[in-house]
Amino acid sequence: MATINDVAKMAGVSKGTVSSVFSKKRPISTEVTERVLAVAKELSYFPNHIARSLAIKKTMIVGLKIPISREHAMSGFEVQLINGVIRECSKRGYRVLLDTLPEHDDPIHFAVDPVDGVIMLNPRTQDPRIDRYKLMQTPLVLIGRPDPMDETVCYIDNDNVKIGNQVGQYLLENGHTSILFLNASSDMTVAADRKRGLYEAFESSGVSTEHLKVMHYSRKQHRNPTHYGYVSLKNSYGNHDYTAIIADTDRVALGALQATRELGIVIPEQLSIVALSDDPVLAQETSPKLTSVELSAELLGSEAAKLLLKKIKNIGIVQQKVIDAKLILRESCKMYV
């Protein structure tokens, strides 16, 4: 690989001149420009992004830290979210460094990555990385809330308590008091939040939660989210008397729908289903179409990217944003009489 020095020598100019020809930051006579460009082509010279980054302290790359399990595929939520980040970054000339690597225990290995800022998905409780990025002065935006709360860090989040509440309220208004909630995995904070919101809805309506049953997704028991929806319904219908189901994702709802078909349950006449949707297209593609709460994962991603890019420009910015979920009425729910 030819370097800027090779080009400079062969073109009989200084490396600073070659640099200027390529960066166009300083005027260079057309004569010299042409000569340098010709030599560069002959030597197959391409500027080195790394060396450049080192000098100008800028990479035009955004880091995206996203914990992904070794065995399982990304969830629809994650896919949509990445989508949003990429789309926004791409629009503004940034590339995305996807980092799904598990963290090394040895603090010696923490390094300043080749990025201008970082978006971090699902920070853990007391996440040490948050402080580390502060020390590094790397702009950081979380997707999800810092725990414990820290108002000096930027984050974008759903209000999952509100989401749970919203769904609960909707179902209660429609006369459903016996509900099966197919919740996310119990180690996820979103699962706890949504559950709390749902309970709050029951409380504020003065309805007992005695007919509210909450189940949790478990990688051990369930092959995939659809399977979770399928077996949960198959195993519980008949034993329990619920009139409505809340499914953690579209895929879970899909599995539940499959089960209802096999059991001969008519949706929504005999059973109402509402999905927490991470894939707005899929929710419209089922039959019946799913009444769902749009989590707007893609919006979450693009808003995080927008905020980060703002913070890269001006590190001083501190801002949080809660993305509201929208309840979209389609065909899978009905008033219980």
Next chain:
Amino acid sequence: MATINDVAKMAGVSKGTVSSVFSKKRPISTEVTERVLAVAKELSYFPNHIARSLAIKKTMIVGLKIPISREHAMSGFEVQLINGVIRECSKRGYRVLLDTLPEHDDPIHFAVDPVDGVIMLNPRTQDPRIDRYKLMQTPLVLIGRPDPMDETVCYIDNDNVKIGNQVGQYLLENGHTSILFLNASSDMTVAADRKRGLYEAFESSGVSTEHLKVMHYSRKQHRNPTHYGYVSLKNSYGNHDYTAIIADTDRVALGALQATRELGIVIPEQLSIVALSDDPVLAQETSPKLTSVELSAELLGSEAAKLLLKKIKNIGIVQQKVIDAKLILRESCKMYV
């Protein structure tokens, strides 16, 4: 941000020593190690990945070039593929630099990216980037075939002609000679290949293609793949006499299924559907479950990553691999009598 120099000075050692403490490439006395580490902590020193990369000419990052349209979401195929690449890279300690940026016209802007190798999705005809990576001596693996063929470049590909042939043969064996092929967008090479394979199947069976109708996806006419499947079926059923449909993706098939429900067509009794599936899970989640050809997008991605990592170790390697598609019989097809 503290640098290695700051640490060296304050600890009263040379920068080479600090470097050795962090890289552990050279033995350093425990006494010095501790002192350096203490100072590093006090100054919040973190090694700079960029500077390191420049010196050792290695980034542990793999570039993934993937053209994504500004307005539309990633297809299931792309998602699965990225998934495969990420999973494999992550397993081996590499991160992935996602590059969806459109190429700049000005050749001045081509640079050696901060990556150890590149995976490029869907190279264009006469793609100038292929030669450029050769000149840069950057390991490159294509997903899709180089056009014109170049046996010196590494690539991983489906055999789309064979896929078309396979599906055609299966349907013909089952007595279907009137077929509607909901093909991909006509500007995609895969669309042409699959169509060719399908025609070849007809030919070799000695069946006239007069009742074979091929449609193409068009971003202008169709909101999304599902919508494409839906309207295509709604508009054509009755006018045409096909007994089987080939859907370009699971989502297209999903739309078609939706239409059949509304039209009261019973699958597979009145109409057979086979999907070219990029989402193996989804194909099992529809009702009826889709008989489909698994494109194995994730496998494509992980194989590309494997090959690239091999090539990064040994640049001399030249290897191509064709991933076979598997026809999986489920519930959406039946013998036509």
Next chain:
DNA sequence: CGGTTTTATTAAACCGGTTTAATGATAAAG
């Protein structure tokens, strides 16, 4: 105890760019 080997440490060169301050040439102004 002197000579050889081993070990930890360092100074300096290097990776491939950018940028500042200085310089010489050219154009504009008086």
Next chain:
DNA sequence: CTTTATCATTAAACCGGTTTAATAAAACCG
């Protein structure tokens, strides 16, 4: 025809690490 301002160009310092060759100190050996 000076004097001054403008312009293209350059040498050298710099970004923050790694690595090589040299060196001083400690360990080994007969």
